[in-house]
Amino acid sequence: MARETDNLELTKNPATEEDLEDLALGEDYALNPEYVPMVADALDAGDSERLRDLLSALRPEDVADLMGFLSAKDREELVPHLDPETLGDVLSELDTEIREDVLAHLPSATLAKALEEMDSDDAADVVDDLEDDKRAQVLAAMPEVERAAIETTLAYAEESAGRLMQREVVAAPQFWTVGQTIDHLRRESDELPELFFDVYVVDPSYKPVGAAPVSHLLRSRRDVPLAQIMEQVTEIPVDMDQEEVAYIFNKYNLISAPVVEPGGRLVGQITVDDIVGVIQEESEEDILALAGVSDAGRDATMFGIVRSRLLWLVLNLATEAVAVGAIAFYQDEIAKIVALAVLMPIVSSVGGNAGTQTLAVAVRALASRELNASNALRIFWRELGAGFVNGLIVAIAMGAAVTVFFHNWRLALTVGLALVANIFIAAAGGILVPLALEKMGRDPAVSSAIFITFLTDSMGFFAVLAIAAMILL
């Protein structure tokens, strides 16, 4: 009997479907690059049947992935082939730029239907991307309850727990038993969130006092009181920043957590699948910020890219101009010993890299809360020590090479001393600058790199020339 039900769910031609799935996705479930032109060809040929077959091998997440590889025109033609539920799931998975583009071409009525199928947090996320006019149209086309849920979510600050949370939660009073809870869940099945992992146990004022994991409910006898199987809850304030929420989930290995208002009342829940996205996003932001890229999705236009990178390049140009001021100041020395011009950039470059190393470690440690006031001093001394040792080793190597090539031990000494000084200063700056920015409430990933580059470039030039002026000329 169960077997028949199972078979009914398969299509008439399972072999072909499985073949298509193997063609669509690699063993690691990444989209095969060859599948993209196949879909594009079906779209260009207007072959709806072929397209339906190709799409049937994909889950909504794969369709979202596919759309990232299609041209804007193909994407627009693909959307009408998706049913409202799939469209909703696809929309919540799309990259921002692509989503904005798709939304701009989507009829308000179609979008309203898709939004009804989504969880309130995902729906709000999509509505937030709409232009004002369209937003009003779409919200007007939605049923009262769903519209209110979306509007409430959008009232919370961007990147706050209130935006991340689902308003749909399962709560039970603390005097219920396992049996009462299960009966309630069966009765209210239609009203429950699609998936949930904890039943929050609440007191009469709706404050969470514990969480009963669903696996504990399933394995316990019906007469066991909830209070006996519930575990400690980790409450998330509704206005907490998403980066802090992600830290808490990661630290305590949480699957879900209740979100509470300032008074302590339960208003929603955050589940770990939303947090995985946040962690990915935040660490990508750090990588890009350290490299001086303000933001760039896969579908940015060429001018979007230009914009996202130009600021850093211009700042870099300006700080370099100041740094080379040191060189201009010592032009006479360079004219006398051209080798200085050859060797200075090495000192700057190696110092810059030493600074970047310390900076990356410090930014990472600050983000994971592994660096704070209680160990900052110890880590600072350790970095200084390591910077000094590394500086010494690299300086000896460079000094030896300079002695061999230029037959001038004073020049070797000049460059070696400058290198030790620059790597030492790079280590100090690499740890102090992000600590100071964090203390000032700024994101240390965003602005540290420009300081460090400036510091090590100017020190590189200045140290070589100043030491040369003292011992070489």
Added chain:
Amino acid sequence: MARETDNLELTKNPATEEDLEDLALGEDYALNPEYVPMVADALDAGDSERLRDLLSALRPEDVADLMGFLSAKDREELVPHLDPETLGDVLSELDTEIREDVLAHLPSATLAKALEEMDSDDAADVVDDLEDDKRAQVLAAMPEVERAAIETTLAYAEESAGRLMQREVVAAPQFWTVGQTIDHLRRESDELPELFFDVYVVDPSYKPVGAAPVSHLLRSRRDVPLAQIMEQVTEIPVDMDQEEVAYIFNKYNLISAPVVEPGGRLVGQITVDDIVGVIQEESEEDILALAGVSDAGRDATMFGIVRSRLLWLVLNLATEAVAVGAIAFYQDEIAKIVALAVLMPIVSSVGGNAGTQTLAVAVRALASRELNASNALRIFWRELGAGFVNGLIVAIAMGAAVTVFFHNWRLALTVGLALVANIFIAAAGGILVPLALEKMGRDPAVSSAIFITFLTDSMGFFAVLAIAAMILL
């Protein structure tokens, strides 16, 4: 009745305990820096009662966090105050270096007891960190079943799905109903994993054919067959790399997934809480690799840090030495126009930063599978276009500045042209180098930066001097 049970679980003096908790953790649940010296003082004073109070405000994850801030001596003194279950939880949360240090000082019998309390994947992780001698002793002190589970896990490759998975799973035949499944779970309660999120539905050869989320089990009537509420499963091959596993979890928003042997037989499960750690780890590795740091935890010694950074600095020194070869070749030009020595490093530095920008974007896009053969060409042209435009803008700014300061439009033209060329080449290299490394099966985050730095530094010097030789002299 429930209320009483609830009260029984609180301590006699809840006010003090709550105060301590507020003192221990910030609103974001990060450890307060001030709490660390309080614990250290209690340890130094040998005040066990005070220490017990201080520790009672902390969960195992907080204790692990605390240990990262304590000195090695304090850490060693803290361990005997933890019961076996807490010790097990703490061990699975500790950073590698700290864990190795703690394990080295832990009696084998104590460790064996803590390991028995842990899930097989976490226990194996700890055993893997032991020296060979101690490993044999500890395993010999453990019961047969737990030892076998650990040894089986350790037989899988490092960073594979087999290492990540728990061997404890809940499986049910596809002909069972919801009621039969719940009865089974209640009967077998002691044998089940501590937490689970899906019951895997298996065929007679123990291959997963679907997954019934526990929340679906709870909300469905007892007579509903499992086959009716089960959902599609995403199988993870036991030998898959953890980075690919993390990609799959992130893509499909999975909470748990069955792990299968090559024949398709169910051998374990991976849950999302393990994956959150992997995602964090992999992105930290990328940040550090791009900055040229091979590895460094919070508790690395100073010489550990020296080692983790020296290779990159020495490589950087070597490539710079080659790059400045271009300068040495044109020494006569520099002696004539010292301004070239002043301006060259700017061209190198800005080019290097442009290369780093493109590189960071490309590495991130490759890691998230947003860049593959189907869009590589399009993204390559877009990067080239953006590189050209950015180069032009920055070159005009620099050319204007040079004209103002040096009153020499030929010099301005030289530097401007060199800057356009270098930023253009940086963009090309920033995308081509990681693509090529990925194609060769290498990690693009690890070795790309050194290539790009070399490329832009040598081009920066060479372009300025070669163009100067043509139009300036």
